[in-house]
Amino acid sequence: MLFVCTTSATANAFLLSIAKYERDKGHDISFACSFESFADAKSAVDKLREADFVVHEIPFVRKILLSKDVMAFWSLTKLIQSNNYDLVHTFTSKAGFIGRAAAKAAGCPNIIHTVLGFEFQRYNYGMKKKMFILLEKVASLACDRILFISDFTHQEAIRYRFKDESKLKLVGLSFDSISQFKNFNADTKKVREQYAIPQTDMLVGSVGRLVYQKGMDTFIRAAALVLQKYSSVTFIIAGSGSLLPELEALAHSLGIAEKVKFAGALNTEQVMQLMSSLDVFVLSTRFEGLGLVYLEAMALQCPVIGSRISPVTEVIREGETGLLATVDEPEDFAQAISLLLDDPNMRQQMGKAGPAYVEGKFSVQATLERYDEIYQEVGAKER
Numbered sequence: 131m132l133f134v135c136t137t138s139a140t141a142n143a144f145l146l147s148i149a150k151y152e153r154d155k156g157h158d159i160s161f162a163c164s165f166e167s168f169a170d171a172k173s174a175v176d177k178l179r180e181a182d183f184v185v186h187e188i189p190f191v192r193k194i195l196l197s198k199d200v201m202a203f204w205s206l207t208k209l210i211q212s213n214n215y216d217l218v219h220t221f222t223s224k225a226g227f228i229g230r231a232a233a234k235a236a237g238c239p240n241i242i243h244t245v246l247g248f249e250f251q252r253y254n255y256g257m258k259k260k261m262f263i264l265l266e267k268v269a270s271l272a273c274d275r276i277l278f279i280s281d282f283t284h285q286e287a288i289r290y291r292f293k294d295e296s297k298l299k300l301v302g303l304s305f306d307s308i309s310q311f312k313n314f315n316a317d318t319k320k321v322r323e324q325y326a327i328p329q330t331d332m333l334v335g336s337v338g339r340l341v342y343q344k345g346m347d348t349f350i351r352a353a354a355l356v357l358q359k360y361s362s363v364t365f366i367i368a369g370s371g372s373l374l375p376e377l378e379a380l381a382h383s384l385g386i387a388e389k390v391k392f393a394g395a396l397n398t399e400q401v402m403q404l405m406s407s408l409d410v411f412v413l414s415t416r417f418e419g420l421g422l423v424y425l426e427a428m429a430l431q432c433p434v435i436g437s438r439i440s441p442v443t444e445v446i447r448e449g450e451t452g453l454l455a456t457v458d459e460p461e462d463f464a465q466a467i468s469l470l471l472d473d474p475n476m477r478q479q480m481g482k483a484g485p486a487y488v489e490g491k492f493s494v495q496a497t498l499e500r501y502d503e504i505y506q507e508v509g510a511k512e513r
Contacts, residue, residue, distance in 0.1 A: 131505075144221065216238075217505070218238045220242070226245075243269070275297050336367050337367075356464050366393055413437070415437050434452035435466045
C-alpha cells in the first residue's frame with residue numbers, strides 16, 4: 131500500500147498509527163508526501179523514517195499552482211507505476227485530488243481516499259465553493275471508496291452525491307496519543323515563569339495555526355471583552371502562520387498587547403505543558419475536519435470552548451466537557467469564557483470528564499479495525 135498526503139506532518143499525526151497497525155498485519159506500507167516544512171507544519175519525514183517506513187518525496191504544494199501540481203502528478207504517477215502498488219490510499223485535499231488522478235493514470239487496481247475536511251467548507255457560497263465541489267466530484271470518479279473522520283463530512287458527501295452511498299464509509303478519527311496526554315504531568319509554575327505570566331492570573335489559551343480558518347482574531351477580540359471585566363487574566367496563543375503580524379497588530383489596537391502572549395510553534399511536549407496549565411482552552415475556528423486539538427485539551431483535563439459548527443459539535447459534549455459559541459461572534463465567546471472563569475466548580479467538573487469521554491468515544495483500536503476491515507474487503511475482491 132502507498133499512503134499519500136500533502137505534508138509529512140499530516141502523515142505523522144494522522145496516518146502513522148494506521149500504517150503501524152497494517153504493517154503488523156503483514157502489509158507493506160510506504161508513504162508519499164512533501165518533504166518541506168510549512169509555516170504551520172514542520173517536516174516530520176525523520177519521524178516516519180525512524181518508525182522504519184519508506185518515505186517518497188513528492189513536490190506537493192498547498193496552493194493551486196499548475197506547474198507544481200503537474201510536477202507532483204507526474205512524479206507520483208511514475209512512483210506508483212514503478213512499484214506496482216496493490217492499493218493507493220490518499221489523504222488531505224491537494225494530495226487527495228492529485229493522488230487519485232495519478233493512481234488512476236498509473237493503473238492502480240484499488241484507490242481509497244480519506245476526507246479529513248472538504249476544501250469547499252471554507253466557503254459559504256459563490257464560485258469558489260462550486261469549483262471545489264466540482265473538483266471533488268471529478269476526483270471521486272477515480273476512487274473506489276471514500277472514508278470520513280466525521281459524520282458531518284460523511285453527510286456532506288451524501289448530500290452532494292460524490293459517490294454511491296454504499297461506497298462512502300464513516301471510519302472516525304483515532305486519537306493515538308490519548309495515553310500520552312491522559313497521563314501527562316505538567317509543571318504549571320514553570321510554564322507561567324517561561325511566558326512571564328503572573329501566578330495569580332487566570333490563564334486562557336488557544337493552540338492552532340495562525341491562519342484565517344482558526345479564527346484567532348475572534349479569540350483576541352473576545353479577550354478584549356473579557357478583560358473589560360477581569361484584570362487578572364492572561365491570554366496565550368501557541369502556533370505559527372502568516373497572520374502573526376496581523377494578530378499582534380490587532381492586540382495592540384485593542385489595547386491588550388500586554389495581556390496577550392504569542393508562544394510561537396511548539397512541539398508536542400510543549401503543547402501538553404501549556405494546555406495542562408490553562409484554566410480554559412478556546413479555539414474559535416471557522417471550519418474543521420474534526421477538531422483534534424479539542425480532544426487533546428480534554429485529555430489533559432482542560433475545559434474547552436469551541437465553535438458551534440459541525441463537526442466540532444461531534445467532538446465537544448456541551449455542558450459536560452466544554453461549551454460552544456457562535457462562529458465570528460467575539461461577544462459569544464467572551465460570554466462563554468466569563469462563565470467558566472466565574473465558576474471553578476464547572477471548570478473542575480468539565481476537566482475531570484474530559485479524559486474518559488475522549489478515550490471512550492475516540493477509540494484508536496475501533497478506528498484501526500474499521501480501516502482494516504475495508505482493506506480486507508479490497509483484498510478479498512482482488513483474490
